[in-house]
Amino acid sequence: MKFGVVVFPGSNCDVDCYNVVKNVLNKDVNYVWHKERLNDLDEYDCLILPGGFSYGDYLRPGAIARFANAMQGVIEFANKGGLVLGICNGFQVLLEAGLLPGAMQRNKNLKFRCHYSFIRVENSKLPFTLECSEGQVLKIPIAHGDGNYFVDEETLQQMKANDQIVFRYCDEDGNVTEQANPNGSIDNIAGICNKKGNVLGMMPHPERCAEDVLGSTHGKLIFDSIIKYLESRVENAR
Amino acid sequence: MLLVKVYVTLKKGVLDPKGTAVKSSLNSMGFEGVEDVRIGKYMEIKLNIDGREEAAEKVKEMCDKLLANPVIEDYDFEITEV
Amino acid sequence: MLLVKVYVTLKKGVLDPKGTAVKSSLNSMGFEGVEDVRIGKYMEIKLNIDGREEAAEKVKEMCDKLLANPVIEDYDFEITEV
Amino acid sequence: MQDKKLWRQMGLTDKEYERIKEILGREPNYVELGMYGVMWSEHCSYKTSKPVLKRFPVKGPHVLQGPGENAGIVDIGNNLAVAMKIESHNHPSAIEPYQGAATGVGGIIRDIFTMGARPIALLNSLRFGELETERTRYLFEGVISGIADYGNCMGIPTVGGEVYFSDSYAENPLVNAMCVGIIKHDEITRGKAAGIGNPVMLVGARTGRDGIHGASFASEELSEDSEERRPSVQVGDPFMEKLLLEACLELMKTGAVVGIQDLGAAGLTSSSCETASRAGTGIELDVSLVPLREEGMTPYEIMLSESQERMLVIVKKGREEEVRKIFEKWDLTAVTIGRVTDDGMLRVLNGGRVEAEVPADSLAEGAPSFPKESRRPEYLDEATDLDVSCIAVPTDFNKVLLEILGSPNVASKEWVYNQYDYMVRTDTVVQPGSDAAVLRIKGTKKGIALTTDCNGRYCYLNPYTGGAIAVAEAARNLVCSGAKPLAVTDCLNFGNPEKPEIYWQFENCVDGMSKACKILETPVISGNVSFYNETKGRAVYPTPVVGMVGLIKDIEKVTTQSFKNEGDMIVLLGETREEIGGSEYLKVIHGIEKGNPPELNLELEKRVQQCCLEAINFGIINSAHDVSEGGLAVALAECCITGGLGAKIELEKKEIREDALLFGESQSRIILTLSPENHKLLEEIVSKYDVKAEVLGWVSGDSLTIDLIENQNNNRSYRKIINLKVREMEKIWRGKLECIMD
Numbered sequence A: 001m002k003f004g005v006v007v008f009p010g011s012n013c014d015v016d017c018y019n020v021v022k023n024v025l026n027k028d029v030n031y032v033w034h035k036e037r038l039n040d041l042d043e044y045d046c047l048i049l050p051g052g053f054s055y056g057d058y059l060r061p062g063a064i065a066r067f068a069n070a071m072q073g074v075i076e077f078a079n080k081g082g083l084v085l086g087i088c089n090g091f092q093v094l095l096e097a098g099l100l101p102g103a104m105q106r107n108k109n110l111k112f113r114c115h116y117s118f119i120r121v122e123n124s125k126l127p128f129t130l131e132c133s134e135g136q137v138l139k140i141p142i143a144h145g146d147g148n149y150f151v152d153e154e155t156l157q158q159m160k161a162n163d164q165i166v167f168r169y170c171d172e173d174g175n176v177t178e179q180a181n182p183n184g185s186i187d188n189i190a191g192i193c194n195k196k197g198n199v200l201g202m203m204p205h206p207e208r209c210a211e212d213v214l215g216s217t218h219g220k221l222i223f224d225s226i227i228k229y230l231e232s233r234v235e236n237a238r
Numbered sequence B, C: 001m002l003l004v005k006v007y008v009t010l011k012k013g014v015l016d017p018k019g020t021a022v023k024s025s026l027n028s029m030g031f032e033g034v035e036d037v038r039i040g041k042y043m044e045i046k047l048n049i050d051g052r053e054e055a056a057e058k059v060k061e062m063c064d065k066l067l068a069n070p071v072i073e074d075y076d077f078e079i080t081e082v
Numbered sequence D: 001m002q003d004k005k006l007w008r009q010m011g012l013t014d015k016e017y018e019r020i021k022e023i024l025g026r027e028p029n030y031v032e033l034g035m036y037g038v039m040w041s042e043h044c045s046y047k048t049s050k051p052v053l054k055r056f057p058v059k060g061p062h063v064l065q066g067p068g069e070n071a072g073i074v075d076i077g078n079n080l081a082v083a084m085k086i087e088s089h090n091h092p093s094a095i096e097p098y099q100g101a102a103t104g105v106g107g108i109i110r111d112i113f114t115m116g117a118r119p120i121a122l123l124n125s126l127r128f129g130e131l132e133t134e135r136t137r138y139l140f141e142g143v144i145s146g147i148a149d150y151g152n153c154m155g156i157p158t159v160g161g162e163v164y165f166s167d168s169y170a171e172n173p174l175v176n177a178m179c180v181g182i183i184k185h186d187e188i189t190r191g192k193a194a195g196i197g198n199p200v201m202l203v204g205a206r207t208g209r210d211g212i213h214g215a216s217f218a219s220e221e222l223s224e225d226s227e228e229r230r231p232s233v234q235v236g237d238p239f240m241e242k243l244l245l246e247a248c249l250e251l252m253k254t255g256a257v258v259g260i261q262d263l264g265a266a267g268l269t270s271s272s273c274e275t276a277s278r279a280g281t282g283i284e285l286d287v288s289l290v291p292l293r294e295e296g297m298t299p300y301e302i303m304l305s306e307s308q309e310r311m312l313v314i315v316k317k318g319r320e321e322e323v324r325k326i327f328e329k330w331d332l333t334a335v336t337i338g339r340v341t342d343d344g345m346l347r348v349l350n351g352g353r354v355e356a357e358v359p360a361d362s363l364a365e366g367a368p369s370f371p372k373e374s375r376r377p378e379y380l381d382e383a384t385d386l387d388v389s390c391i392a393v394p395t396d397f398n399k400v401l402l403e404i405l406g407s408p409n410v411a412s413k414e415w416v417y418n419q420y421d422y423m424v425r426t427d428t429v430v431q432p433g434s435d436a437a438v439l440r441i442k443g444t445k446k447g448i449a450l451t452t453d454c455n456g457r458y459c460y461l462n463p464y465t466g467g468a469i470a471v472a473e474a475a476r477n478l479v480c481s482g483a484k485p486l487a488v489t490d491c492l493n494f495g496n497p498e499k500p501e502i503y504w505q506f507e508n509c510v511d512g513m514s515k516a517c518k519i520l521e522t523p524v525i526s527g528n529v530s531f532y533n534e535t536k537g538r539a540v541y542p543t544p545v546v547g548m549v550g551l552i553k554d555i556e557k558v559t560t561q562s563f564k565n566e567g568d569m570i571v572l573l574g575e576t577r578e579e580i581g582g583s584e585y586l587k588v589i590h591g592i593e594k595g596n597p598p599e600l601n602l603e604l605e606k607r608v609q610q611c612c613l614e615a616i617n618f619g620i621i622n623s624a625h626d627v628s629e630g631g632l633a634v635a636l637a638e639c640c641i642t643g644g645l646g647a648k649i650e651l652e653k654k655e656i657r658e659d660a661l662l663f664g665e666s667q668s669r670i671i672l673t674l675s676p677e678n679h680k681l682l683e684e685i686v687s688k689y690d691v692k693a694e695v696l697g698w699v700s701g702d703s704l705t706i707d708l709i710e711n712q713n714n715n716r717s718y719r720k721i722i723n724l725k726v727r728e729m730e731k732i733w734r735g736k737l738e739c740i741m742d
């Protein structure tokens, strides 16, 4: 089982994702350099698009990164059903690349926000959330200036119908309230997936809360889910 | 040399957090009559292309691909000789 | 009702990291002839003021105080009736 | 040149001009004069402060690099070391708060990776006027987002710092940024242009007309479009710097680098002459090879430009291609602009023509330095003349406590640090909001604790004591997290040193700091001086900011300030005296900023700290919090609020005023909690260090209550002087800044 962490110029959570996969989960992981033209990413089982400020987030977050050479490969990989996890800036790249619906805007209060937040698992049947239960509340950090998710009403309804809303900001007890919404996202959306469920984008940072010493291990659930899914896929193939 | 002025604006119906904040700042600074503020981008591109038509085509492509996000933004541009 | 279009641009000589990034992105996407890109802001303000002159004065004040940063930015605006 | 006295416009005195002529044996030309002008400025030459800075203790067994390089370095074991430095960006931030603060952060980060260290943390120490004025709120907001945007984009967590508000900073905000890096012993790189014939390369951003020395305004060299040539504000490009950081660290691993130096103040001039001077060599460079951002720049402008995000790299001859390849990978340009020479000269060519030729050493180190006249300021008599008996003791202490909790100086700084990414790199074990930030060191069991501290009001009222307290408090903050203090980096912010009174403040602060550093065994390994923080004759409070790093042997033993368990015993280490002079209480409640600041007994301070650290290392301490602004009551409230637990406190009525008991700021005090069965162990440690430890009460319930016990005629009577719900205190303390700013 092999993970790839895509590195764009300006990525800065690449090392954190790498560290979690390698040293916390003890799985194989490689950096994938943005200039690589990847015709075949078959060696990977899961690609992570990390957080940070690809190309400085100049113009729009994710807008320039999506034209990086490596993104062609990522798009093909996703279309073939490969698991793609976009975290924070990685989520923004997936939106700009059209792998996920919608767009990101500036946080409602216009400020960068960094703190622990709570999200509710709305769909626990995905490869990314198998180890969670429906309605489970995760304590997980956010750190972004542009996390105000927008999508038009029609698409939103379709997404709901398809169970594409994966995480929503909530309070400690799981209530989805306006107060718990840190950035103004429509419907408190914190994470979504594509129709097939193999591409997940989320603003909160699971890689920042996968070890006890950092104050929460809820982020590990996401990675554990991926591993479990991949393992079972291997099992099934046998 | 051509000078291209590109205006990128938020689509109707898309909330504008920056515009809203600026409007309320203006109001609280005592400016009266400010009914609405929408904030977009203004870009100036120096283009070394002969022929406006070709340029216009190229600029349209730039906008569609990179300069504007079609999910939330519209764009418009003007080309002048300099 | 008046519609005010405000253009805020970086002063000449002031570094424009955004413009630079967009330029090199356009170049590497294969767009030829892009010599320079400068990125500024474009704002549309709906103003409920009678009289353009008064409006112009107010808008100037808004720009000086809030909409532009006089240390590094210039601005310009147009007022139209809507 | 003679008749126009051009040197004066460049900030040089007549005497200095004479000295330059002596050095050169001729008159300097325009470019040369400009280079001397900036290099001999206070900012670059430290000509005024140097003699005083010598008083700092700078040596210690664990110091690997003291002052004199881009950053200081201390050993933390496991072949690892910590590089750190703090620097001011006060003046640029006053003009353009966002860019001023952002480029300040950018500059200090470069100082760290110039040493070969990977930057792992940022801190900042800020001072503004009172938040009542719109201008101050604008500055505050701009500075915070400038710091946030730069650090966040770089992916370096901003883990700590401090913010104070006082009228004295209204016109002169202080913006000091600190960066900390980690490095292996054998990877330390220095800013030396060694090896005759080695190529000198310039890498990173293109050079524009940013921040060119103001003196160029009135010069004759300005041509046609002089309007356009106004020196512009430096704009930061954190994305460029991130690339530069990664490229430089990758490059340094190749062993192709001989020396490297960032381009900060005085740009190409300072980096070239300093690297040559350190190595005892010369440098010849050709400005026509420098990649430019703007057309028609003169050699003068190129040499003095302060465009950000650039580095000067001296590489081993023959390895230029390797270097170029690495920068290309990161989409950066690296060009060879010159070479190291053996004649000790800094020679500036423009194509074939020599534009300047001066001894490098004379630029870097040659500024004539004189101690200044020093005189005790007269204001001191008035300011410390405070008859406490004329100040009425309030009756409603609940109200007083709430009011102090809502003072912007005391209130939670969440509004500030929630705009900073303080978690990226996943090392932040103690987040902002406790006494010190703590980072784990991956691959070891260790951690480091970081803090910045300075109470400018104390320094104003008594520079010596204030300086010493700044050091003591920083160390205490580290100790409260379970760290042993290791070393100091300092940023000395003062008014105009040509005034004898300011110079006196400066000397006394440094003396007080030096004494404390000696006793607490925390040598000064790097620092920065910022003078002329004054407007219309009014100087800021003397503000010698202390940045400190401490080592935590076992990251599992990290302690924070928040109360942890119902039923824990609360103990106060140290002693409360009747000291309300210079306190936040006097300012907030009585509108008085006068009196003598609290006394500091450094020997006692040291024992209290050792005692606390030993108890923490013993594993019996559940929380530790030092008592500072707002005194005992505020410290207790903070422990309650951050822990979400109440406390029942019983205080013996002592021979001191009740307001002093609750809100006085006596030094060398720490609030500890522990499980009651460990009290015996604590007492043993306490007696070993001959420190007082008073049981204050217990962690309990959801309110903070303080009872005063009076013993009269063998009768113990109890009087409740504080009774507040933790929630109520929290609302005010947490919400205050947000309420003012949003």
Ligand SMILES: Nc1ncnc2c1ncn2[C@@H]1O[C@H](COP(=O)(O)OP(=O)(O)O)[C@@H](O)[C@H]1O
Binding pocket: D043, D044, D053, D056, D066, D067, D068, D069, D070, D071, D072, D087, D111, D264, D265, D490, D491, D492, D524, D525, D526, D527, D528, D529
């Ligand atoms: N207050 C101080 N205490 C100790 N060292 C200082 C102090 N001020 C400056 N230094 C040292 O003097 C040298 C020059 O400082 P500075 O000019 O600020 O560095 P830079 O060239 O990186 O801007 C540095 O090594 C710095 O650590």
Ligand SMILES: [Mg+2]
Binding pocket: D070, D111, D262, D264
């Ligand atoms: Mg330096």
